[in-house]
Amino acid sequence: MIKEIFKTAYARAYVRIKGVNRDVTHFIIDVFLPLLGISAILFAYKALNAPNQFLAIAAIGGAMIAFWYNVLWSMASQLYWERETGNLPLYIASGAPMTGVLLGMALGGAFNMTLRALGVLFATVYLFNIKIYLNQALPAFAIFVLTLFALYSLGMVFASSFLRFGRSISKVNELLGEPILFFSGVYFPIRVFPFTVQILVSIIPLALGIEGMRQLLVFGNPPLTILWIYLSLLILGIVFFYIATKMIKLMEEKGKITGTLTLKWE
Amino acid sequence: MGVINSIRRIRALVWLAFQIEANWTRFPIYLLYTSIRPTFTLLLMLFIVVAVRPNPQFGFFILVGQAFYNIVGSGIMGVAYTLWDDREHYRALKYVYLTPNNLAFYLIGRGLYKFIEGLIPLTIAFFVGALIINYPIFNLVPNWLLLITNYLLGMVWIIAFGLIIASFLIFTTNYGWVAVESIVSSLLLFGNVIFPASLLPYPLDQVAKYLPITHWMDINRYALQGVSFTSVSNQLIILFEMSITYLIISLILLRICERIARKKGLIDITTAH
Numbered sequence: 001m002i003k004e005i006f007k008t009a010y011a012r013a014y015v016r017i018k019g020v021n022r023d024v025t026h027f028i029i030d031v032f033l034p035l036l037g038i039s040a041i042l043f044a045y046k047a048l049n050a051p052n053q054f055l056a057i058a059a060i061g062g063a064m065i066a067f068w069y070n071v072l073w074s075m076a077s078q079l080y081w082e083r084e085t086g087n088l089p090l091y092i093a094s095g096a097p098m099t100g101v102l103l104g105m106a107l108g109g110a111f112n113m114t115l116r117a118l119g120v121l122f123a124t125v126y127l128f129n130i131k132i133y134l135n136q137a138l139p140a141f142a143i144f145v146l147t148l149f150a151l152y153s154l155g156m157v158f159a160s161s162f163l164r165f166g167r168s169i170s171k172v173n174e175l176l177g178e179p180i181l182f183f184s185g186v187y188f189p190i191r192v193f194p195f196t197v198q199i200l201v202s203i204i205p206l207a208l209g210i211e212g213m214r215q216l217l218v219f220g221n222p223p224l225t226i227l228w229i230y231l232s233l234l235i236l237g238i239v240f241f242y243i244a245t246k247m248i249k250l251m252e253e254k255g256k257i258t259g260t261l262t263l264k265w266e
Numbered sequence: 267m268g269v270i271n272s273i274r275r276i277r278a279l280v281w282l283a284f285q286i287e288a289n290w291t292r293f294p295i296y297l298l299y300t301s302i303r304p305t306f307t308l309l310l311m312l313f314i315v316v317a318v319r320p321n322p323q324f325g326f327f328i329l330v331g332q333a334f335y336n337i338v339g340s341g342i343m344g345v346a347y348t349l350w351d352d353r354e355h356y357r358a359l360k361y362v363y364l365t366p367n368n369l370a371f372y373l374i375g376r377g378l379y380k381f382i383e384g385l386i387p388l389t390i391a392f393f394v395g396a397l398i399i400n401y402p403i404f405n406l407v408p409n410w411l412l413l414i415t416n417y418l419l420g421m422v423w424i425i426a427f428g429l430i431i432a433s434f435l436i437f438t439t440n441y442g443w444v445a446v447e448s449i450v451s452s453l454l455l456f457g458n459v460i461f462p463a464s465l466l467p468y469p470l471d472q473v474a475k476y477l478p479i480t481h482w483m484d485i486n487r488y489a490l491q492g493v494s495f496t497s498v499s500n501q502l503i504i505l506f507e508m509s510i511t512y513l514i515i516s517l518i519l520l521r522i523c524e525r526i527a528r529k530k531g532l533i534d535i536t537t538a539h
Contacts, residue, residue, distance in 0.1 A: 029444050032448075033444070033447050033448060033451055036448075036451035036452055036454065036455045037451050037454055037455070039455055040454045040455045040459065040460055040461065041311075041314065041460070043455075043460075043461045043465055043466070044311070044314050044328065044460045044461040045314060045318070046461070046465060047324065047461040047462060047465055048314070048315065048318045048319070048321065048324060050318045054317065054318060058314075171290065171291075171299055174299075174303055175299060175302055175303070177303065178302075178303050178306035178307050178310065179302065179306045181306070181310060182306045182309050182310050182313070185313075186310070187310055187311075187313070187314055188313045188314055188316070188317035189317060192313060192316050192317045
């Protein structure tokens with residue numbers, strides 16, 4: 001079963017990676033577009049004569065935005081779109097484990113977005129002459145990987161549960177977009193929130209990941225001081241992944257009974 | 267007779283846009299939905315000021331800029347995305363030619379709804395934002411006439427931008443959202459929205475001068491502070507001229523692109539859904 005899951009994941013990830021990267025225009029667009037928005041934020045900080053650290057804070061947060069949108073639009077609503085285009089019944093009929101399909105979507109999406117996020121980060125660091133602690137790159141990378149694990153596991157939970165939505169799915173995604181970015185403090189440090197809010201937002205993988213990377217890359221703090229972030233992200237990832245595997249089975253079984261797996265134009 | 271007929275058709279198109287946008291839920295929930303996103307986008311920007319240091323003057327700059335920028339984004343989307351959505355998603359674009367509307371009229375009518383709908387989130391976001399940065403909003407004595415005039419001028423150039431994008435969307439398949447996002451994001455960077463465009467390095471600052479949004483944002487800020495018509499007359503004239511110029515260019519461009527697309531049979535091409 002494990003082998004089948006990984007074979008399916010590889011197949012699904014291959015389509016996603018190949019599909020998005022076969023045309024280099026996609027990459028250029030995906031780096032250039034966020035760069036416009038992030039540049040505006042960095043200019044706003046410059047207008048306020050903010051210290052260089054704020055530019056680094058916004059650059060790291062800005063580069064991570066792509067992952068959240070990817071989770072929402074290419075994970076959460078993906079199975080809904082697969083159902084609309086008629087692929088979902090084919091997945092199920094093929095006998096490929098749906099956990100593998102979800103995992104493949106996650107791995108492919110994470111890979112694609114990582115290339116783009118790095119592009120955005122390097123571009124902003126270079127264009128705005130932002131200083132970061134490069135000697136902390138390795139522990140920051142570990143935080144980054146754990147963030148993706150937790151974030152895309154959450155995306156897998158969304159993908160399974162969002163199957164029951166109709167066309168209002170896009171509205172749900174839109175509602176989850178900016179509020180989560182705000183509470184994750186993508187453009188500003190989350191310490192501006194009251195302490196209780198800071199505690200609450202720590203269940204958002206994006207908020208934790210961004211904060212961890214900032215502590216390392218912007219403030220140069222040693223990894224041990226943010227051990228709790230590593231552990232929290234790991235626990236969140238495991239919990240979300242477990243929920244996702246249970247949820248997708250449940251939704252598949254329920255869909256077969258109620259006959260909603262082929263339902264379109266709700 | 268022609269005017270009354272046009273108003274009737276506009277009313278029908280605005281109603282259609284409302285139904286497409288809002289009939290997935292109950293009206294109060296829809297209002298909440300339309301307000302949440304702009305409010306949080308505004309908060310995202312305002313917390314830049316909160317994070318650095320309290321600065322009411324710059325806070326007001328961002329508050330007005332971002333609140334009105336939401337209208338820019340949704341207004342452009344309202345026109346441009348309609349073409350893409352009707353063709354790709356609903357596959358209904360070809361049926362426009364079976365109605366008494368021409369394409370430009372149809373897109374403008376559909377897009378107008380966004381300017382009505384957008385007023386609610388604009389107001390809510392503005393009040394919430396002012397509360398966050400402790401801006402004494404009730405001390406403002408806005409020049410309402412100037413504000414309304416500027417809003418109407420804004421509708422003209424925003425619709426023009428929407429039509430320009432729609433002209434290109436007629437030919438594109440996968441890059442629909444890219445065209446919309448590129449223009450909307452560029453306006454955030456060049457448009458005097460969350461920082462003064464004068465901060466942009468040369469030659470980027472020159473781009474800002476030829477964009478109506480730069481002047482539109484300034485006049486919005488002046489109008490809210492109660493500045494008189496005569497004090498901003500120069501900028502108002504420039505904005506008026508730019509808005510009309512962009513509108514004329516957009517209508518010509520759409521006409522040309524539409525004609526080519528119909529000849530090549532591209533009006534109802536679809537790639538997904």
